[in-house]
Amino acid sequence: DAKTTQPNSMESNEEEPVHLPCNHSTISGTDYIHWYRQLPSQGPEYVIHGLTSNVNNRMASLAIAEDRKSSTLILHRATLRDAAVYYCILAYTGNQFYFGTGTSLTVIP
Amino acid sequence: DGGITQSPKYLFRKEGQNVTLSCEQNLNHDAMYWYRQDPGQGLRLIYYSQIVNDFQKGDIAEGYSVSREKKESFPLTVTSAQKNPTAFYLCASSPHNYGYTFGSGTRLTVV
Numbered sequence: 001d002a003k004t005t006q007p008n009s010m011e012s013n014e015e016e017p018v019h020l021p022c023n024h025s026t027i028s029g030t031d032y033i034h035w036y037r038q039l040p041s042q043g044p045e046y047v048i049h050g051l052t053s054n055v056n057n058r059m060a061s062l063a064i065a066e067d068r069k070s071s072t073l074i075l076h077r078a079t080l081r082d083a084a085v086y087y088c089i090l091a092y093t094g095n096q097f098y099f100g101t102g103t104s105l106t107v108i109p
Numbered sequence: 110d111g112g113i114t115q116s117p118k119y120l121f122r123k124e125g126q127n128v129t130l131s132c133e134q135n136l137n138h139d140a141m142y143w144y145r146q147d148p149g150q151g152l153r154l155i156y157y158s159q160i161v162n163d164f165q166k167g168d169i170a171e172g173y174s175v176s177r178e179k180k181e182s183f184p185l186t187v188t189s190a191q192k193n194p195t196a197f198y199l200c201a202s203s204p205h206n207y208g209y210t211f212g213s214g215t216r217l218t219v220v
Contacts, residue, residue, distance in 0.1 A: 087151070
């Protein structure tokens with residue numbers, strides 16, 4: 001399984017942007033980059049995904065490096081409800097998702 | 110509303126007992142998965158199923174069993190052979206392994 005590396009924890013002040021990094025140096029050409037987040041005692045929820053180009057949706061933006069060996073999830077204005085564990089996952093159709101330990105985001109009021 | 114329903118939310122098991130966790134989805138997804146999560150850890154894959162009447166072992170299948178008799182249902186049985194079953198169990202589904210939808214989880218405790 002393709003693996004990702006994320007910092008164990010990060011902090012952000014409320015209403016400031018947050019950049020969550022992910023390294024995936026062994027990514028293959030067919031691997032999509034997925035981001036999920038998990039609130040305490042809940043199942044993970046989808047945040048965003050991409051292949052090569054940067055992606056935006058109502059929740060976040062995904063910036064993918066040109067060589068695709070790293071990516072960054074961007075929360076434009078962190079709120080207290082964004083405090084969660086964020087997982088960066090590589091997957092291609094037909095493969096199972098591998099969840100690492102993710103990054104625990106703390107948002108400071 | 111479409112989604113995944115896991116039940117019960119909390120489950121207590123005595124030593125030596127088998128227990129079954131329910132997972133039902135009405136999203137018409139082909140693939141379904143069971144994950145286990147221990148405190149402060151990521152999710153580990155127990156079993157997955159791509160189609161009805163077929164399933165494969167994940168990374169930590171020992172002590173667990175599953176069935177997939179209907180597309181909508183993928184129950185997980187935690188058997189007495191699982192020596193450390195206390196954990197948070199998550200069920201997920203996806204259309205052909207692309208984009209997962211998770212249930213709200215079952216917290217199993219051995220008493």
